[in-house]
Structure formats: C-alpha cells, structure tokens
Amino acid sequence: MNADRLALLLWLAASAASAQGFAGLGTEAEGFAIPSPEAALTFPADHGPHPDFRIEWWYLTANLSDANGTDYGIQWTLFRSALAPFEADGWDSPQIWLGNAGLTTPEAHFAAERLARGGIGQAGVTTAPFEAWIDDWHMTSTAPSGDPLDSLSLAANGEGFAYDLTLQATRPLVPQGIDGYSVKSPEGQASYYYSQPFYEIEGTLSLPSGPVEVTGQGWLDREYSSQPLSETQDGWDWISLHLDGGEKLMGFRLRDREGAPFTSATWIAADGTPTPYPNGALTMTPLETTDVNGAPIPTQWQIDLPAQSLSLRLDALNPNSWMDLTFPYWEGPVTISGSHTGKGYLEMTGYTAP
Template identity: 60%
Template sequence: MRVRVLIFLLMLPLGAAAQGFAGLGTDADGFAVPERGQALAFPRDHGAHPAYRIEWWYVTATLTGADGRDYGIQWTLFRSALAPYELDGWQSPQLWMGHAALTTPDRHFVAERLARGGIGQAGVSADPFEAWIDDWRMAGPGFNMLDLQARGAEFAYDLSLTAQGPLVQHGDRGYSVKSQDGQASYYYSQPNFAVTGTLTLPTGPVALTGNAWLDREWSSQPLSADQNGWDWFSLSFDDGTRLMAFRLRGGRGDFTSGTWIGADGSATPLPDGLIEVVPLDLTGVAGREVPTRWRLTLPDKALSVEIEALNPQAWMATSFPYWEGPVRVTGSHDGKGYLEMTGYD
C-alpha cells in the first residue's frame, strides 16, 4: 500500500507514536488531506506536494544477474513536512530521508541518508523528472524512462528503467482508503518497468536484467489511531498480470485493499475483505519473530499462492526499522515480487 514510512515518527511531535503506527494516525492539523474525486494530473503529480505532511517515491525491483543469481533492490525518497509550505534555505520545513537496499539470497545491504529541504541537498522536480538526496538519483526526460543510482558502504547500483505499460491509479482513481474510518492517501504506481544495469558488490560488478515497480503516495493522516502495522505485497505474475495488496493491522481487526492489474495495464480496485493473507512461517529476525512465508488468496481472480522471502533476513536497520525484500510466488500464479512488513516489534 506504500503507506509505509516509519521515518516520519522522527518529524512528528512527541507523543505522536500513540497515534497509529509511526504517528501516521495523527490529526492532519492544518495540512491538506486527500479528497475523493480530485483527479490526479501528470506530470505535475510526479513532483512534491509540500502542503501534505508525508510523501514518498518508492522503487523495488526483482532482478537476475549474469551470474544466474536472484537479486532485489530498493530505492526510496521520503518527504515529511513540519508545516504545510516550502521556504528557501534553512527555514524550509521540509525534511527528507533516503533508503537504499540490495538483497541477495544470503546478504542484505542497507544505506540511509538524511537531508533538510530548501538547500538543494534533496528534492524532486516534476518535469523533467528528478528525485535526489545527496548523490542518489532517480531521473529521466519523463516518468517512463528513468535512471536510478544509489550506493552504500558495501554496494552500489546503476540501473535504467523503461516503462512497459500505463500508470495505475489505486482505489477510486487514485484515492486509496486505508481504514474503516475512511483515512486515505493519493496513490498511483508504475508497476511495469523493464530494468537493465549493473550492481557492485564486494566481490565485483554484476550485470542485471529484470523488472521494477515504482509507487507514489502522499497524505497527511493516512491511518487510524489504532492501526499498528501493515503487510504490503507487490506481485508480478508470469502471465503478465500483477497484484498490489495490503493488510493494515489494528485494534478493530484487519483492513485489506489492493488492485488487480491486467496484462494490458487495466486496473480493478479490490475493496476491504476481498483479499486474505495468512502468515505460514515465522523467522527470527533482528531479535523479533517476522512472517517470511505467506498464503494469499483472492477468490474473485481464482488466485491462491504461497509467497516466500528470497532472504528471510532482509531487515532494514534504519532509523525506524522494518522488513523489506524480494519474494518468490508459487501456486495458481507463479511469479516474483516484493514484501514490506512493519510493526513487528
């Protein structure tokens, strides 16, 4: 669901942790809130929305190396606002964080960057598109052709992404509901990038090919106060269909939603209750038990699959830690994808 961002607790007032997971259920307090029926517009909405409190540009990719091994990469730029406007220089209330990761079957590499808005260290421009924090960049002449770079202490990647289908707007034309109380975000994706490029490991460079999924989301209060974590899936099946699905866990039970994406890029919204996700196996990760094998069923599409982590230890040891990594999918539909899990303390 890409309502994901543990980082924003850093930027919220003391006590916000009690207001939904990572403070994402805190009252909007003067920030703009999404409105149903407000049409998304491109390229404008590829850029930043400083009147909203939280926002992200989020890429995950499942890749195969020339060495025959499977890999996963993550590139994320998060924006959080202390006030609903932008100013130049150090007076800017816009704060930025970047996460980058590289996952192999036996290693998981993570890096993090922090920045202040207004001084050029991080930001996003819509047309031509560019998102950056320090020397990490995602940029291109348009949103359908992007170059992506990041590096950490023991890894780097330099990738080219070419869209193979249309943008997908989740929920009601981009208005994505996240709770029984009606909290929502604006949310769209490009779920079908073809990827080529190179990653650099301690053992040397590896040429890569594969597929990437890019999520865009912004809001000011996307969760209810009792929602304490989520499980988010982006799955690409061998027959060309795709699924975005999420489960938000809360004191009043689970809230589920998603989008079924046809091979032609057509999108069918999946309201609460249609998707069922059940954890099958737990793995000890960073001192906690985390589900790393799942059963996901969607009877409306005759879908029943098992989802298993490529590397169960794909822990994001960042300022606010979470689990994120590539997965393999088997069952009625075979494929690959990504899984993100938060709130497993």
Template identity: 55%
Template sequence: MRIDAVVLLLVVLLLVGCDQSAPEQKGFAGMGDQALAFTPVVPGRVFSFPADHGAHAGFRIEWWYVTANLKDQQGNQFGVQWTLFRSALKPVAEQAGWANQTIWLGHAAVTSAGVHHAAERYARGGIGQAGVRVALFEAWIDDWRFASEAPDPLSDLQLSARDKDFAYQLHLTSSRPLVLQGDNGFSRKSAEGQASYYYSQPFFQASGTLQIDGQSYTVSGPAWLDREWSSQPLSANQTGWDWLSLHLDSGEKVMLFRTRQKDGVPYLTGTWIAADGQTQTLRSEQITLTPQDTATVAGRSMPVKWSISIPDKHFDIQLNALNPNAWMNLRIPYWEGPVRITGSHPGQGYLEMTGY
C-alpha cells in the same frame, strides 16, 4: 509506507534546532496523529501529469518508492529498493534556505539469498541537498538519483544509489500507462476514512549493474514505482502494515496491503492489474492473506512465508522471502525484501512489513 515518528522527530528537532518535547506516538510511526492544519485526502481528485510526479505542498508526508526484482546471467536473484520520503513540518509552500520546513529521508537496499545491505540519508530542504523537480524529472538526496531526461518522465529513467557495501546503477523503461490505485487514486487505509493519493508504475523493466561486497553483477528484471502522499494515512488504532507488489509470469500485477490494528481485524484491500493495464479494486472479502511461517529477525518474529487466495481470479499462491533476514536495520527499522511466488500464478515480487 514507512516512518518511525519518534526517530524522525528527533532528527527533525536536531536539524531545525528546536527544543520542543516529543508528542506521544499514535499508531505506527505517528502516522495516526491528527494533522488538521494539513490538506486532507478526499475522493474525487483529478490527477495531473507530469505535475503529480513532483512534491505536494500542504500535505504532511509523501514518497517516491522503487523496488526491482533482478537476476544476473547465471539466474541468481536479487532485490533492489530506492525510496525518497518528504516530511513537512508545516503545511506551507517550499521556502528557500534555512527557512524551509521540509525534511527529506532516503532509504536504499540490496538483497540476495545470503546478503542484505541497507543505508539511509537525511537532508534538510531548501539547500539543494535533496528534492524533487518535475521539469526534466529528478528525485535526489545527496548522490542518490532517480532521474529522467525524457518528455514523458516515467518512460525512461536512471536509478542509482551507493553505500560502503553496495551500489547499483539501473535503467528503467516502460511504455505502459500509470495505474491509479484504489478508487481512481483515492486509496483508503482504514474503515475510519484515513487515505492517501496513490498511483503506481508497475510495468517498468530494469537493467544495469549491481555491486555487493565488491562483487559486480549484470542484472535485469521487472521494477515497480509507488507514489503516495497524505496527511494522516493511518488511524490511531493501526499499528503497522504488510504490503505486497507482485509481478506474475502471466504479465499480470497485484498490489495488496493490510493495515493491522490494536483492536479488531486488519483492514485489507488491493488492486488486480491485468497485463494490458486495466485495473480492478479488490475488497477484503475477496482476499485471504494468511501468514504461514515465521523467522526471528532482529529479535522479532516476522512472517516470511504467506499464502494468498483470490477465488474470483482462481489465484492461490504461496510467497517465500528470498532472504528472511531482509531487515532494514536503520534508525527507522522495518522488514523489506524480494519474495518468490509459487502456485497457480508463479512470479516474483516485494514484501514490506512494519510495526512488528
């Protein structure tokens, strides 16, 4: 959930050599723009794996998104993010060479209590610089890789990225089933009907090495994969979102998001994931999600401390950013970083905030 349409459009125009003028942006990142020629997201999709780990022609946007909450042997905490976005210019199948109508975008970041580094990559589809393949699963852009040689591709993967200030090489494993978010993978994003297809693997365990500013760390901890694709995931009235993935010490997992609106109350929903992988969709009336404290980050007031209550689950917690300055200072800016959880269900997780 993360694209600034104006910037992305400029990059797209540059890459395709087009001189069209930019349309008026609607909602955050242009995700509220109508996409009538693209395939709509409707209830009742039957997911098929491993095919759905790959790209989905006909849909306008999708992403492969990994976060990890890590510790070294001394207990120091870190966060890692790896994301690959696919953005289609036209609702057609992938074509070879410069006839390809797909733009790829990669984001990678590392965060500690005192440091946050982020990097980005752009690529044109069709020339081998970026893409996703299902057989011997691999998602890549330049030398950033999320790849597996296992028959079940999401059981054993390697994750890597590097930039001038950081690098990481992680091994991700899980024997747990995937989680379909929302209504069997149909994830509503607004009361008007905008939605995405959305599944997760929240049960990854990660281990490997992390380098920050020339210092190397051996790290391990839980990781979370999100997969979403859509053609219009927001309404024109929605300005951005706050998204949370939580790893609780009890073994349970929680996904929450709210999409903020220009007018009216935010749209709020989530998923409670039991330690055995069973899920329960959380409705807005079951959740209280309240910003508690803010920090000035990149000239913006960002809520970096939250309280969350889910009375049906006897869940009453506080979230604090590990590093309040986890600003993704890229061409497409947003806040993304690890959080610490205290209260009834201690743990750790990740917070993303866009549109501020």
C-alpha cells in the same frame, strides 16, 4: 544549536519512538491538506512534491537476476515529511527528506539511509525535468517525450553495495484504489496513490565480490497524504507482485490493535487495466516466521484473492532482509508459487522485538 536543527532532532526523536514512524501516520492532520475522492490525479504535476500534505514518497523496488539465474532485489525510496504545510527557502523550509536504499541477495542484505532538510538543495524533487535526489542518490527521467516516468536512471550506494540501473516502462501508469484515491481504514483515512508496475530494467549491482550485470522488472509507487492510517493501526504488510502471465497484484494488510486488519488490492491485467478490490476481498495469512533482529517476522505468506482465482504462497528470497535504519522494518524480494508463479516484493512495518 539553532531552532531549525533542534526541531529536526525533536521530529526524529518523536518519530523513532512511534511504532508507525514517519511523522505519526495515524495522528491528527490539523493544518495539512486531506485527500478527497473528488480530486483527480494530474500528470506530470503530481510526480512532484506536495508540500501541503504531511507525508509523501517515491518508492521503487526491483526483482533482478544475473546471467546465471541468481536472484537479487533492490529498493530505492525518497520520503518527504513536513513539520508545517508549506515550503520555504533555506533552513526556513519545514520539509524533511529521508532516503532509504536496500540491496538483497540470497545470502546478504544491505541497507543505507540519507537525511536532509528541504530548501538547501541537498534533497528534493523537480517535475520539469523530473528528478528525485538526496545527496548522490538519484531517480532521474531520461524520457525524450511522453510521461517523465516512462524512462528513468536510478542510482544509490551504501556500505558494501551500490547499484546503477536504467528503467523503461512498457505500459501506462496505474491508479490504485478508486482512480487514485486509496482508502486505508474503516474510518475513511486515505491517500492519493498510483503506480508504474511495468518497468523493464537493466544495469549493474556493485557487491563486495565485484560488479554483477542484471536484468529484471521494477515497480514504482507514488503516494501522498496527511493522515493515511487510523489511530489504532500500528503497521502494515504490503506486496507488489509480478506474475509470469504478465499480470500484477498490489495488496496490503493494515494491522489494527483493536480489531480486524484492513485490506485492499488492485489486480492489474497484462494490458495495464486495473481492477480495485475493497476491504475483505484479499486475505494475507502468515504461514511461517523467522527470528529477525529479535522479532518474529512473517517470511512466508498465503495470499488469496478469490475474485481472480488467485491462491499464492510467497517465500522470502532472504528471510533476514531487515532494514536496520532510523525507522527499522523488513523489506525484500519474494518468490511466488501456487495458482500463479512469479516474483515480487514484500514490505512489513511495525514489527518490534518483544
């Protein structure tokens, strides 16, 4: 076994043993670039990879429905994780790529993953033209002009499922945090983070029962950093919500084994104007749990953002939406009731069986 393959296996073993996974997001970032609040996001360049940062992802979720009103959810994610802060050709590349895909119905949940080494063409991201891929999974720009993320085609497949979708943005990109600088802890760990939460989607899901034509709404998150969590944070609860009035909400709760959780939120008006909220403005309270894969997972939540008169209850479309992959976690669509109605997505990491 050559040294590169051995390094890949060692990285996977170390990451799988960590509750945080994905290269130990709370560990020291020596040698890697660190986000700065003074730096500005630049498009379309920042749609591409940043090999001097340790961890990065292109992450899309969609709430979909068929002609009969049945709800579905899909997820497509490409992760880049670096063993060293540079890029190189062939097996000399220290960049690791991991793809996750999921499809959720009210009765079933499907998940698949792909793994690749950078530098050999099996996975990567280009900016001109924009394409993110791993094996035959792809997120490809179809925009004739303007921002490359304005129009996309998206495809993935796994055992028992596949999807092929087209996405069209109706509003501009949205920075998260302060102009894209998203703080994650009281100690100041942070990431660069922006979203496209205004996709209209149509396409086809392939299920064991046959093809299903769907339409709906999508949300793309772009985030990169080198140490986005503090050492004592061991998981997160993250939401992206499409409200029926046209507004959007991004929020997260980072759980800390030594203290109170750290929260952040961005209220996005129907015209795309963001209002960021600091730690403590948003509260996320678990209401009910479901035993999923031997672990108690919160699958019903109370979400409160008093500054926007927001008081919501989230209910999982399918409580058993467990991504049983190299780094296991829960992720699936939710329905919204309370002061506002709508649909969204919930992702929860760091929950393991007692």
